[in-house]
Amino acid sequence: MIVLAADLPERLKNSGVLPTAQRLRIAALLLASPQHLTAEQILSRLREGGMRVSKATVYNTLKLFAAKGVIRQLAVNGDRAWFDSNTEPHYHFQDLETGALTDLAPNELSFDKLPPPPPGMEYAGVELFIRLRRV
Amino acid sequence: MIVLAADLPERLKNSGVLPTAQRLRIAALLLASPQHLTAEQILSRLREGGMRVSKATVYNTLKLFAAKGVIRQLAVNGDRAWFDSNTEPHYHFQDLETGALTDLAPNELSFDKLPPPPPGMEYAGVELFIRLRRV
DNA sequence: ATATGTGCAAATCCTTTGCATAGAA
DNA sequence: TTCTATGCAAAGGATTTGCACATAT
Numbered sequence: 001m002i003v004l005a006a007d008l009p010e011r012l013k014n015s016g017v018l019p020t021a022q023r024l025r026i027a028a029l030l031l032a033s034p035q036h037l038t039a040e041q042i043l044s045r046l047r048e049g050g051m052r053v054s055k056a057t058v059y060n061t062l063k064l065f066a067a068k069g070v071i072r073q074l075a076v077n078g079d080r081a082w083f084d085s086n087t088e089p090h091y092h093f094q095d096l097e098t099g100a101l102t103d104l105a106p107n108e109l110s111f112d113k114l115p116p117p118p119p120g121m122e123y124a125g126v127e128l129f130i131r132l133r134r135v
Numbered sequence: 136m137i138v139l140a141a142d143l144p145e146r147l148k149n150s151g152v153l154p155t156a157q158r159l160r161i162a163a164l165l166l167a168s169p170q171h172l173t174a175e176q177i178l179s180r181l182r183e184g185g186m187r188v189s190k191a192t193v194y195n196t197l198k199l200f201a202a203k204g205v206i207r208q209l210a211v212n213g214d215r216a217w218f219d220s221n222t223e224p225h226y227h228f229q230d231l232e233t234g235a236l237t238d239l240a241p242n243e244l245s246f247d248k249l250p251p252p253p254p255g256m257e258y259a260g261v262e263l264f265i266r267l268r269r270v
Numbered sequence: 271a272t273a274t275g276t277g278c279a280a281a282t283c284c285t286t287t288g289c290a291t292a293g294a295a
Numbered sequence: 296t297t298c299t300a301t302g303c304a305a306a307g308g309a310t311t312t313g314c315a316c317a318t319a320t
Contacts, residue, residue, distance in 0.1 A: 018319075020275060039309080054277040059310060061275095075213035079285095080309060093250070096259055104250055112247040115228070115239055117267055124231055124268040131259040132252055153294075155300060174285080189302040194285060196300095214310095215284060275318070280311105287306070294299075 015068040022053055026061050030071055034086040036101045042083070076101065076129065091128040104130070150203040157188055161196050165206055169221040171236045177218070211236065211264065226263040239265070 008027050012019040025046060030037065037045075043058045062083050066073040074082040076094060082101065091104040109128075117123055143162050147154040160181055165172065172180075178193045197218050201208040209217040211229060217236065226244055228237040244263075252258055 018274075020318080022276075052277090056278075056311080057276055063310095073213075075210050078208075078210035078213055078216050081213050093253070095256070102253075108248070108250040110247040112245040113243070115243040115265070117265075118228070118237075120270055121230070121267040122270045124266040126263065126265050128261065128263045130250070130252075130261050132256040133259040135255055135257045153299070155293080157301075187302090191286080191303075192301055198286095271320100273318105273320080276316080278314095278316105280313085282309105282311070284309090285307085288304095290302095292299105292301070295297085 012070070015065075015070050017064060017068050017070065022051075022057050023061050023064075025049075025051055025053070026058065027065070027070065030065075030083065030085045032085075034084075034103055036074070036082045036084050038080050038082055040080075074101075074127070089126070091126075091130070093130050093132055096131050096133050147205065150200075150205050152199060152203050152205065157186075157192050158196050158199075160184075160186055160188070161193065162200070162205065165200075165218065165220045167220075169219075169238055171209070171217045171219050173215050173217055175215075209236075209262070224261075226261075226265070228265050228267055231266050231268050 008024050008031070009019040011031075012023060012027060017023060026042060029042060029045060039055075039058055039062055042062070043053065043055055046053050046058070062071070062073070062081075065071045066083065069087060072084040072087050074084050074092070076082050076092075077099070084101075086103060089106050091106070091109055093102040093104060094100070095102075143159050143166070144154040146166075147158060147162060152158060161177060164177060164180060174190075174193055174197055177197070178188065178190055181188050181193070197206070197208070197216075200206045201218070204222060207219040207222050209219050209227070211217050211227075212234070219236075221238060224241050226239040226241070228239060229235070230237075
């Protein structure tokens with residue numbers, strides 16, 4: 001979901017996040033378009049943009065956003081976390097050579113059969129990566 | 136695939152892995168049954184079993200096994216790597232509370248529609264986690 | 271006022287690496 | 296021999312934490 005900068009404070013408040021200057025900048029960066037960024041990428045871009053932010057604040061904020069559902073955290077490889085600005089249900093292609101992630105719209109993929117959750121459990125989400133290699 | 140201890144040396148050789156004492160112990164531990172273990176769990180179990188092994192050897196061996204297709208490495212959470220003794224195509228349930236992984240047989244889940252790979256690319260694998268929470 | 275957020279540096283945790291020794295072919 | 300594996304400790308990289316200061320309600 002693309003969010004106009006003007007709506008960000010309300011968007012954060014609605015998610016239970018106090019909209020501080022740093023959080024608004026991080027949200028503006030991520031929510032500008034559907035994308036996948038690492039914490040270090042976000043930190044660099046903020047600083048390139050002239051902002052004074054600490055690494056700790058970036059990590060704190062991303063963790064908070066993910067917990068509040070403002071963004072989604074992906075475990076792609078295990079080496080570092082990726083933050084996805086698209087919180088709608090969707091899946092991913094991953095190019096194994098470059099590591100690049102591409103969104104798959106939910107209508108590009110459908111299940112014929114899914115296992116029922118074990119007794120006393122329910123689905124909390126489905127994470128799916130289709131790894132790609134060059135032919 | 137469950138492998139009898141007696142067949143392990145040949146199994147490793149066929150995969151292009153020189154069967155040393157440490158590697159045989161690690162393979163015996165993992166391939167005894169379908170299971171998911173972390174590097175630290177494997178290290179502890181080997182030492183509990185009276186073996187003298189280094190952390191470096193365990194990590195080297197697991198990485199080698201995964202590269203040679205003897206086991207499969209999973210990125211479940213991003214916090215640590217999980218090693219799956221089941222190399223057949225299959226998917227996983229994950230209990231979000233305990234972190235526990237459960238295999239889903241390929242016939243428990245099927246796709247109605249899958250996206251074609253982008254031009255010049257081909258499928259290298261599908262990784263799928265169904266996250267579960269307590270009702 | 272009082273709670274919450276931020277920055278900095280240090281600490282932590284998982285994993286890798288360098289190098290000397292030991293083992294396999 | 297000659298190549299490869301192992302062990303140890305140190306290094307590396309991502310993320311978290313402790314604490315003093317700043318900001319929000």
